[in-house]
Amino acid sequence: MRLTFRKKALLFIIPILVLVSFVYTYDAIETEKKLxxxxxxxxxxxxxxxxxxxGELPILSGNAELLRKTASFIKNSxxxxxVSFYDKKMNLLMHDGVSFAGKLPELSSSSPMSFFEEGExxxxxxxxxxxxxxxxxxxxxxxxxxxxKETIGWVRIGFSKSxxxxxxxxxxxRGLMLALIFSIGSSIIVSILITxxxxxxxxxxxxxxxxxxxxxxxxxxxxxxxxxGELSVEFGRMTRAxxxxxxxxxxxxxxxxxxxxxxxxxxxxxxxxxxxxxxxxKFDELCGGTNRFCGLFSSNMEGLRLQKAISNGMKNSEERxxxxxxxxxxxxxxxxxxxxxxxxITGFDGYFVDITEKKRLEETLIQTQKLDSLGMLAGGIAxxxxxxxxxxxxxxxxxxxxxxETDKTYKYIDTIExxxxxxxxxxxxxxxxxxxxxxIMTKLSINDLVKELAxxxxxxxxxxxxxxxxxxxxxxxxxxxxxxxxxxxxxxCINARDAMPxxxxxxxxxxxxxxxxxxxxxxxxxxxxxxxxxxxxxxxVGMPPDVRKRIFEPFxxxxxxxxxxxxxxxMVYGIAKNHEGYITVYSEIGLGTTVRLYLPKADxxxxxxxxxxxxxxxxxxxxxxxxxxxxVVRELGKDILEAYDYEVLLAVHGNEGVRIFSxxxxxxxxxxxxxxxxxxxxxxxxxxxxxxxxxxxxxxxxGYGEEQYFYExxxxxxxxxxxxxxQHTELLSKVEDAMAR
Numbered sequence: 001m002r003l004t005f006r007k008k009a010l011l012f013i014i015p016i017l018v019l020v021s022f023v024y025t026y027d028a029i030e031t032e033k034k035l036x037x038x039x040x041x042x043x044x045x046x047x048x049x050x051x052x053x054x055g056e057l058p059i060l061s062g063n064a065e066l067l068r069k070t071a072s073f074i075k076n077s078x079x080x081x082x083v084s085f086y087d088k089k090m091n092l093l094m095h096d097g098v099s100f101a102g103k104l105p106e107l108s109s110s111s112p113m114s115f116f117e118e119g120e121x122x123x124x125x126x127x128x129x130x131x132x133x134x135x136x137x138x139x140x141x142x143x144x145x146x147x148x149k150e151t152i153g154w155v156r157i158g159f160s161k162s163x164x165x166x167x168x169x170x171x172x173x174r175g176l177m178l179a180l181i182f183s184i185g186s187s188i189i190v191s192i193l194i195t196x197x198x199x200x201x202x203x204x205x206x207x208x209x210x211x212x213x214x215x216x217x218x219x220x221x222x223x224x225x226x227x228x229g230e231l232s233v234e235f236g237r238m239t240r241a242x243x244x245x246x247x248x249x250x251x252x253x254x255x256x257x258x259x260x261x262x263x264x265x266x267x268x269x270x271x272x273x274x275x276x277x278x279x280x281x282k283f284d285e286l287c288g289g290t291n292r293f294c295g296l297f298s299s300n301m302e303g304l305r306l307q308k309a310i311s312n313g314m315k316n317s318e319e320r321x322x323x324x325x326x327x328x329x330x331x332x333x334x335x336x337x338x339x340x341x342x343x344x345i346t347g348f349d350g351y352f353v354d355i356t357e358k359k360r361l362e363e364t365l366i367q368t369q370k371l372d373s374l375g376m377l378a379g380g381i382a383x384x385x386x387x388x389x390x391x392x393x394x395x396x397x398x399x400x401x402x403x404x405e406t407d408k409t410y411k412y413i414d415t416i417e418x419x420x421x422x423x424x425x426x427x428x429x430x431x432x433x434x435x436x437x438x439x440i441m442t443k444l445s446i447n448d449l450v451k452e453l454a455x456x457x458x459x460x461x462x463x464x465x466x467x468x469x470x471x472x473x474x475x476x477x478x479x480x481x482x483x484x485x486x487x488x489x490x491x492x493c494i495n496a497r498d499a500m501p502x503x504x505x506x507x508x509x510x511x512x513x514x515x516x517x518x519x520x521x522x523x524x525x526x527x528x529x530x531x532x533x534x535x536x537x538x539x540x541v542g543m544p545p546d547v548r549k550r551i552f553e554p555f556x557x558x559x560x561x562x563x564x565x566x567x568x569x570x571m572v573y574g575i576a577k578n579h580e581g582y583i584t585v586y587s588e589i590g591l592g593t594t595v596r597l598y599l600p601k602a603d604x605x606x607x608x609x610x611x612x613x614x615x616x617x618x619x620x621x622x623x624x625x626x627x628x629x630x631x632v633v634r635e636l637g638k639d640i641l642e643a644y645d646y647e648v649l650l651a652v653h654g655n656e657g658v659r660i661f662s663x664x665x666x667x668x669x670x671x672x673x674x675x676x677x678x679x680x681x682x683x684x685x686x687x688x689x690x691x692x693x694x695x696x697x698x699x700x701x702x703g704y705g706e707e708q709y710f711y712e713x714x715x716x717x718x719x720x721x722x723x724x725x726x727q728h729t730e731l732l733s734k735v736e737d738a739m740a741r
Contacts (some may be wrong), residue, residue, distance in 0.1 A: 006198040008137045013190050018183045027177035032171045036164055040079065041115070044124055044159045047077050048113060050125040051155045055085055059153040064094065071096040079122060086129075086154040094151065098159055109151040119160040128153040129433055204235060211239060266331075268293075270348040274306050279346070286354060288324030293348075296321040309335040309348060319352070330356045390703070392416065395641040396635040397727035398643070417727075443477040446510050446532050446599065447604045448487055455492050455509055464503025472511040476601040478532050480579045485599075488721040492536040492595050494570065499540030499593060509539040513598065526582050531598040543587040546697040551585065572597075622669035622739060627657035627685065628701070629677040633724070637672065639727045641735070654680025658688045665693045670739050672722065675702040686713055699738045 003011070041247075051074045058067035071083040075097050082097025084109070090104055102118055107125055114125040129149045261676060266283035268276050274293040287296060293306070297319060308314050314335040323329045335350035396417040403410050454469045460469070489508075496506050513533040515526060533666075551569050572595075576583045579602055587593035624646050626637045638648040649664065651657035654677055672688060675682035682700070689696050700713060703724040717740035722731065 003200070004198075005163070006194055006202070009194045009198070010187075010191055013194070014183075014187045017186045017190065021179045021182045021186070025175040029172050029175045032175075033168045036167050036171070040159065040161075040164050041122065044079070044122055044157070045113060045115075047074065047080065047159075048124040048126045048155065048157050050074070051083065051157055052128050055128045055153065055155050056130055057716055059085065059087065059093065060130055067094050068096065079163050081158040081160040083158075084156040088151050088153055090154060097158070104156075107154065114538045117152055119621065120161050122161065124157050124159070126155050126303070127151045128155055132242060154628055157531060174600045207235065207239075211242065263516055265351045267349075270306075270335075270350065272345045272347055274348075284324075286323055286329065287321065306335075306348065309350075310337050310345060314350075318355075321352075328356075329354055367603070390630070390633050390636060391632060394640065394728060397639055397729065398636075401728060413592070432493070440479060441479055443479050443602050443604055444482050444485075445475070446478055446485075446534060447471045447473075447475055448606075449482060450489065450508055450510055450534065453486060453489055453493070457490075457506075461493075461497055461506075462503065465497060465500055466505045468505055470507065470509040475510060475512055475532055475605045476530070477604065478579070478599040479602040480599065484575045485579070488572045488597065489534060489536065491569065491572050492597075495595075496536055496538035496540065496593070499538050499542075501540075504592075505540035507535070509535040509537070511535075512601070514650060526598060530601045531581075534597040535594055536596075537592060537594040539592040542589040542591050542593055543585075544589060609664050611654050621645050621647075623649065623664070623667050624735065625649045625651065625657065625664070625671045627651040627654065627671065627677070627682075628674040629653055630674075633674070637731065640731055646735075653677045654682065654685035654688075657685055658692070660697070662692055665696070669697065670735060671696060671698045672701055672735075673698050675700060683713065686716070686718070690717065697738055 051070075054070050054074070055067070058064075058070050063365060067085055071085065071094055074080060074083050080097070082095065082100055084100075085093040086091055100121065100123075100589045101257045102123065105114070105116065105125070107114055109127045112126065114122040116125075128151065130152050131147050132150055156408040220532060263280065263282065266286050268281045268283050269284050270293050270648070271277050276293055306501050308317075314333065316332050316334055319331055319333045321329050321331055321333075331352040331354055333350065333352035337345055338347045338349065340346050396413055400410070400413045400417055403413060416454075450471060451469070454467055458467050493506065495510070500506070512534050513531045515528050517533065525741040576597055576599075582598040584596045584598070585593065624641055626634055626641075626648055628634050628637070634650045634652075638650060641648045649660055649668070657671070657673070658680070659712050661671060673682050673685060673689075677685075682702070686698055686700075689698060695717075698713075698717075699722055700718050701722040701724065719741050720734055726734075
């Protein structure tokens, strides 16, 4: 309820009047009560003194009848409830009046009177004296006659408080009535006076209300020299000034509103409780009709953001909010509190900028750079690993070829060879992730490859997993290495199988996908164009977001010990990048996962598969220059080739290789050239050798796999590629193919 000035004045003054009245009444009542008490006690003392004197004769004479009459006389006095007489040993001689079982106190005859208050009575005790004359003979003086007071008994009188209480009640009633009459009368008088005094203010208040509603009233109060008259004149001036100012404010507000609606920042205003009270067009476009500030956020920490805004201000804070379509938006948000003059919060102003796409681009770039860095590291590790394995695998295969299967050492050599092959396969997966493993690029049909893979999967996977194949007809070809693409899709199927331990459905789908506009998904910014898309979907356990972000990292796996190396998807990622393709992952917990490979479509038709050459029983003889900085590789190559009647020249690095080739170029039939060497790398060495002899046959060898510059060398006339580590049959086959060119 709104309180007017008149009501406030009444509520302020009347309680004060009532309070003063009742305080004064209370003080008067207490004073009268004290006087009444003192009067009763004084009267009681007089009666008790009289009783102690009138009781002397009856106690001395032992006349019980006289003592009773004396007690009856005293009891007829007002307020006397009972009278008791005792002898000097405190033995009761007579009691008249109401019974009182109070214990007798210890009394002293030297005290003229004792007073006690017990319950409903005032109890007075007084000794009863008698005066006796005695003769005392002195030695040095004449005989003297003395009088002495002797206590012969006690009197006890009980005075009732009832009369005093009745008097007090009368005092209280009379005082309250007077206070009530005074309060009511004074309140009426004050109300009349305040009403007369505030009548001009009521008229001003009505004018202010009309002014608030948009009118510009003139006050009809006679101007006087007092404050009210001056106020009416100033109010008229103020009304005219407000009218002019409002017209200017309306024009200014229109400009600000137009700017408010046109700006590309989402702007909002909140009340002190966090309710959204005003928004602009951009906010409505992004968030719709959200009413509660904390309801915007994907993680609802009720009140914490407002507390942060109150304490330090919330400036350019990265937040995640729920958009009007229910999707999550990443925004830079600023919220500023508004205070009144007393420092109390009245509301908040805020705005935010949608940086969702920018953030996703940043995350994509960071993740891509991270994977590329890991790829470089993985490639370096695989290169050194392959150099080490070259000697192990090569000598194991060479030794195995010289030992009969019945020999007891054959089993040991075979185990070494298989272990080295497994290690080489691991290195190949690392090279796949490092995007350094393409060997043979052909135009191939994804449908043929997927159908071949599906047949194998149906035969090898558990029968509880249903394979569903959906291939779009007349797909354009893609350019790539069939073995690597087959391995990439197979790895996706294996991961899908492992995600369905209780069985499920595995979908493999191929389709032509035309992307009209550039799209950012997962770790790639996919340019517009035509793609052959391969989708592998399972109905398994799904992945949480934190796992999904790391699945392409090498050696990261959620499988148990011994169930995975963590290189399968890393290799898929590397193969996709190596084929200028892209990969996306969508997964939900409990619903399954879909992985899609985007491979650029190629022009032309599908090429026929190459047939591998079969190594002759006995290679051709000739002279071979082996250039490699790893001693074990040089010695292994020499031992294998010399065992098959080749003459082998060795060079430690590129400079030495060029020198030896220059001195023996007419008799050197083939150069086996390592790509990564100190002092002079393989690429420069290749160019200098071909400068010395344009038709020189050079077999490229590397532990990295095919790198970008390999294609340049192949186009420039390189006779082939030998991947480290290699078995002796692989080396001989590559050498024969190269020399037959």
